[in-house]
Amino acid sequence: MIRFDHVFKQYPNGREALHDVSFEVKAGEFVFLTGRSGAGKSSVLKLLTLIERPTRGTVTVNGQETSTLPARAIPAYRRRLGIVFQDHQLLMDRPVYDNVALPLMVSDTRFRDIDKRVRAALDQVGLLGKERVSPAELSIGEQQRIGIARAVVARPTVLIADEPTGNLDHGLAREVMNLFRRFQDVGVTVLIATHDMALVREFAQREILIDDGRVFSATPPDPGSGASPTSGMGVVA
Amino acid sequence: MISPGTYFSRHAQALLSAFGRLIRQPLGTLLTIFVIAIALALPSTLWLVVKNARIAAGDVTDSIELSIFFKTDVPLEKAEQLTAAARQRPGVGEVTLIPADDALEEFRRYSGFGAALDALQGNPLPHVIIVRPDTAYANPQGVESLKRYLSAWPEVETVQFDGEWVRRLTAILDLLRNVFAVFAVVLGVGVLAVVGNAIRLEIRARRSEIEVTKLVGGTNAFVRRPFLFEGVIFGLFGGAAAVGVVSLAVASLIEPVGRLAALYGGRFALTGLEPLEALVLIFGGSLLGVLGAWLGAARLIARIEARG
């Protein structure tokens, strides 16, 4: 479960990236966060991963109000999230195995279990058998799937992704989205920031549209419903 | 709660990863270890100089002695009484009485003036006692106090002791010890800086890895751990190399120093690092290594934040 309550975010340079943003994503939901470049999508995700803190308002994840989290509780909080990045952020000088195992290495998982879980995660993204390969030897699509395997290996209840298909052609992007759908099928809450509207329409999931830091309602798949500014009450039905 | 087994294997894993990182940059690693070894070898050498000088000086102070000349009218029985009294005095080690007749006999035998001495009426020499201070008094202050005490006896004509050189030797030893302390502190700080700097460079080079690790929930402690192990490895190998360098230096000096000592009639042998001292050096090096790594790493790692 993710909830934003009247969240404002102003960066130190004075730029207001989010203005009175409120929305809720229920447990087990699959939601697209859309909007054009600079709208504030990444800012929303950065508040979720605690890379940034809201200037005002509250962000709640799985019942945990993040603004009350002290710095030393952040690592444990992040371990319960799965995060996928646009530029995948893989460690190119380490084999695939080490990359996928990283979220388990930083926790107190036993080595035997790490082995099992890494294989399971690689299996889920169709890359079992590539453990010892360097990510540099893989295609962009495969690299992105390694990033997804890393995000899900610790079995997070919430999976968030920032432009996970940004570098992929439509076929590969669809494959990756299907992967995310499968995680939703097993109960994971999925929030994906994207500006790939073709993909959003194709997958016909609930959509939260933001523009210029404000939330607009949008209810796919019917594009006719239009988007109207509902600043301050951005919960999308 | 983390189980002991997992805790241990995490540390083993961090240690392995530290070794891996160091081996992947053999030149930089060797260079850092070399610099640490030199920085540790210098004060160690000075320490050995102090230690050997102390031993050599000890040989010399063993031969510190006071000559007490009695007045010529003091009879032998009185001299013997006083010899016994001197033995009771705290600070007095050995006391030897040289009766005037013995002294004259010896003089006659070795001086070559035998015939001339025969012309003398009676013995012009006084009885003499030779006093050696015990170890606690074999220093300028101790000797001075003995000298003052013995001079005060009415039967004593004069007490002879050339104390200046003992004072100088002691001052030189004190100076050497202070120089050693200064060297040890300065070069110890140098080791901290060398290790800290090497670790900082590496942290900067691994910035993106650290960011990702933190983003998936890695704590500062987790990120820090391999770097601290690197510091330990630097210090450990630097300390061991320093032991090697110093031992080699001592080994190459033992023979010439022995020859030099023989020329002066001494049987002084150069002393190298004892096993305990070698251990202290290696352990101290490791300690400096981990401390340097901590100082270099802790704040820097805490400041690196994931960007997303």
Ligand SMILES: Nc1ncnc2c1ncn2[C@@H]1O[C@H](COP(=O)(O)OP(=O)(O)OP(=O)(O)O)[C@@H](O)[C@H]1O
């Ligand atoms: N660290 C920052 N410091 C200052 N301004 C920032 C920072 N990050 C983002 N911004 C600004 O905030 C606004 C929202 O940026 P954000 O990255 O959230 O947009 P976005 O929707 O993710 O865009 P894109 O689709 O291009 O990734 C932009 O105007 C951006 O310039």
Ligand SMILES: [Mg+2]
């Ligand atoms: Mg963005």
